[in-house]
Amino acid sequence: MIQFKNLTLRRGVKELILNATLTLNPGSKAGLTGANGAGKSSLFALLMGQLHADQGEALLPPHWVVAHVAxxxxxxxxxxxxxxxxxxxxxxxxxxxxxxxxxxxxxxxxxxxxxxxxxxxxxxxxxxxxxxxxxxxxxxxxxxxxxxxxxxxxxxxxxxAQALMCRSDLLLLDEPTNHLDLETVLWLEDWLKGYPGTLLMISHDRDFLDSVCSHIVELANQTLTLYTGNYSQFETLRAEKLARQQGDFERQQRQIAHLESFITRFKAKATKARQAQSRIKALEKLERIAPAHVHSPFDFHFETPESLPNPLLRLDAISAGYGGKPVLDNLSLSIESGSRIGLLGVNGAGKSTLVKLLAGELAPLRGERIEAQMLKVGYFSQHQLETLREDDTPLGHMQRLAPDAREQVLRTFLGGFNFHGDAALGPVGPMSGGEKARLALALIVWTRPNLLLLDEPTNHLDLEMRHALTLALQDFAGALLVVSHDRSLLEATTDTFWLVGDGAAKPFDGDLEDYRQWRLARQAEALRPSSDDTAAPNRKEQKRQEAELRQRMSQQKKPLLARLAKLEKSIELLTTEKAGLEAFMASEEAYADDNRARLADSAKRQGEASAELERLEEEWLALQEEIEALENGYPQQ
Known part of the structure; x- marks a missing residue:
């Protein structure tokens, strides 16, 4: 079993966990949830032996094998x-x-x-x-x-795959569904259900948590709380707990007010002084109940578009792809006003290519893209995060977008995306991926688009922001087309599905469960032996064509790979520096009196290094996606 006994965990001078106790039994499948920065990844590092408890204990059976994703x-x-x-x-x-x-x-x-x-x-x-x-x-x-x-x-x-291959007793997964397509998420879900060991994972995919988890561990208010059940059951139990806590808090506030009133009125009177002193002591000993926090930090919605022409956009006999090779061929379709479409299809089938084509980001090889005169597109993808100015602030971005708007109006708007106060005035560069995604979405919402194109909008977003985005999309009056592995978002915001594959995009008759069953049937069919005598020659010809394509792609990839190698070197150096700083801060030596200045400098530099490392890793991911986009016409699996 996993046991935390009176655990206190700090990173630098910040207390993440304070005197927490929790036991997780063998075979449990637990989701670890908590706000960004609460300490979830640090708890994983503790279980992997990369960090040490500042006080208390984190105990694992000595023979346990721990697996995690590199x-x-x-x-x-x-x-x-x-x-x-x-x-x-x-x-x-x-x-x-x-x-x-x-x-x-x-x-x-x-x-x-x-x-x-x-x-x-x-x-x-x-x-x-x-x-x-x-x-x-x-x-x-x-x-x-x-x-x-x-x-x-x-x-x-x-x-x-390497982590899953390990015959582990404890499997630690940190956002395992990020950057996976829906098909792979469904497969991973089934695999984890059959995993015999203890599973602890961080995820912002509520459907994934619901399907896999038997327990939820909440990291909040510097403590750990274990709930039995999946994520939906956890939400119900937490809501009940918060309601009770809020009631207890309000009763205690009335008790405190009564005691303070007595003390104020009778403290100076000799006949009542002893009674006043007893109440002062009672007030000092009172264990304060914290107020319950039940409100989301996000509050935004899409204004009704200024115009809703119909159709908004048409593709006429279009072919599109990369390196002269079509991924989509002879495609004709129309986006009607009010359409709410989810795209389905395996990785590399062309979903992102179709979204880029509709957004006007990718020029067709053949055919015509015809847009309505009043079309206003709001396009979100991970590549859009690169267009943010790293030396500018969220408020600065908004002021360039809306130069005539009053500053207070813009700050209030940004507050709906949890950029309150000084958070709206800090540079974008050191921000996390989730903060940048929120800012990119804020810029889109402000423009009042009538066609929203969203390509994996929930990557990096926590559960609260995903929920807020879902609610906003449900009220959106324009047309919506979305690619996402987040099934809750797809099911709650779309009415129809299009299946992308074999160069086409066609309506899919069914819901996500129907799609899951259809995919399983296709996979079973693919495993059946073929009696076609021409299969071997066809495979030989296919391999020859793939070899030619690989050669062409290799030439186009060379400059990208050179940039990638340089970036990986910088990440390696920064990771080494950060590990050295953290090792020092975790040592007893760091807290000696003569090392106070060095500890403060190390904590500051560790924060800077973490921010820089996150920025480089985001750049690395963006470059990798650029390479994948180049390879989109080649079966790179």
Whole structure:
């Protein structure tokens, strides 16, 4: 089991957890929830042995194997499947010992090691790894490719596969659904349901939490609280708890007011002085109940568009793609006023390509894009975050967008996106991904668009902001088209689905559960053996065409990969510096009297390094997505 006993955890001078006690039993599948900055990632670092408790204990059984997803993937020459197999550390250790015993011709050791390998079912390890890769979207002919040949998004999936491959007792997952498509999220959901160990994960995907979790651990007000049930059940229990707490708080406030009134009236009177003193002591000993916080920090909505022409936008016999190769071909469709469309389809099918085409960000190879005279598009994608000026403030962005608006009006508007007070005046550069996404959405909302195009808008957004965005989209009067792996958002804001694939975008008759069943049927069909005699020649021709495409793409990718290598070097240096600072701050030496100045400087530099590292990692992800966009016409799985 996992036990936290009177745990106190600090990062620098900030207390994240104070005197918390909690027990999580073996086999539990728990979601860890809490506001951004509350300390969720620090708690993971504690469980991985990267941090130490400042007071109290964090206890794991000594024999437990802990698995987590690596944040970086070196450009290795090993195959994808061997990289995943490296996640099974016991397997690799036994294989190394067996190789050594065979070199020494040690028959006894060889026999013992074969028995150990049989015990852990080593002979099925390669097929297990292949199934993991398949579930995470890798094509059968991709699993032997070198890790270095994959772009960043696919390397992140390799890291996830490696963590799942580990026969762990405790699995730690931090936002595992970020940057996955809906199909892969559904597969991962099913895999985690069958995971036999203890699972602790951070996620802002409520459907994912609902489907997988048996418990929720809330990190709030510097303490840990365990709730039994999934996320929806947790919300109900928390609401009841907050209601009780608010009632207790109000009763206590009345009690305090009564005591203070007595003290004020009778403290100076000799006949009442002793009674007043007793009430002063009672007031001092009173354990104060905190007021309940039930309100979201976000409050915004879309104003009714100034015009709603119909249709808003048409595509006529359009082909679009990258490097001259179409991803979408001979596509004709219309976006009507009031349409609410969710796009479905496997990764690489062309969903983002279609959104860019509709937004006017991607020029068609052939055909015509016809827009209404009064069309006003609000387009959100992760690439839009790059257009924010890092040296400017949220208020500065708004003032450029609306130069005639009064400052107080703009500040009030930004407050609805939780940019209150000084938060509206700080530079964008050091902001987190979630803060930048909120600002990008605020700029879109202000423009009063009549067509909203949202490509994975919930990446980096916490549950409160996702809920606020969902409510705002439900009231949006214009047309909406959205790509998202967040099923709650899709189900709550869209009326119809389009299936993107095989170069086309067609209406899908059904809901997300129908789509899930359709995908399972397609996957089962793909696993059935084919009797087509022409299959082998067709595969040979397909491989020849893919080889030609790889060669062309390689030339176009060279400058991007050079930028990527430079960025990875900077991230590596900054990560090393940050680890050194954190190691010092976690040591007893840091709190010696003669190290106070160094501790303060280290805490300041650690904050700067964290912000810079987050900025570089966002830039790294953006560059990886640019590379993936280039490869979109090639089966990069």
């Amino acid at each position: 944040q970086e993937t070196p450009a290795l020459a090993v195959s994808a499947i061997d990289y995943v197999l490296d996640g099974d550390r016991e397997l690799r250790e036994l294989e190394a010992r067996l190789a050594e015993a065979e070199r020494d011709n040690d028959g006894v050791a060889i026999g013992h090691l074969h028995a150990e390998l049989a015990r852990i079912d080593a002979w099925s390890a390669r097929s297990r790894a292949a199934r993991l890769l398949s579930g995470l979207g890798f094509a059968n002919d991709a699993i032997e490719r070198e890790v270095a040949s994959f772009s960043g998004g696919w390397r992140m999936r390799l890291n996830l």
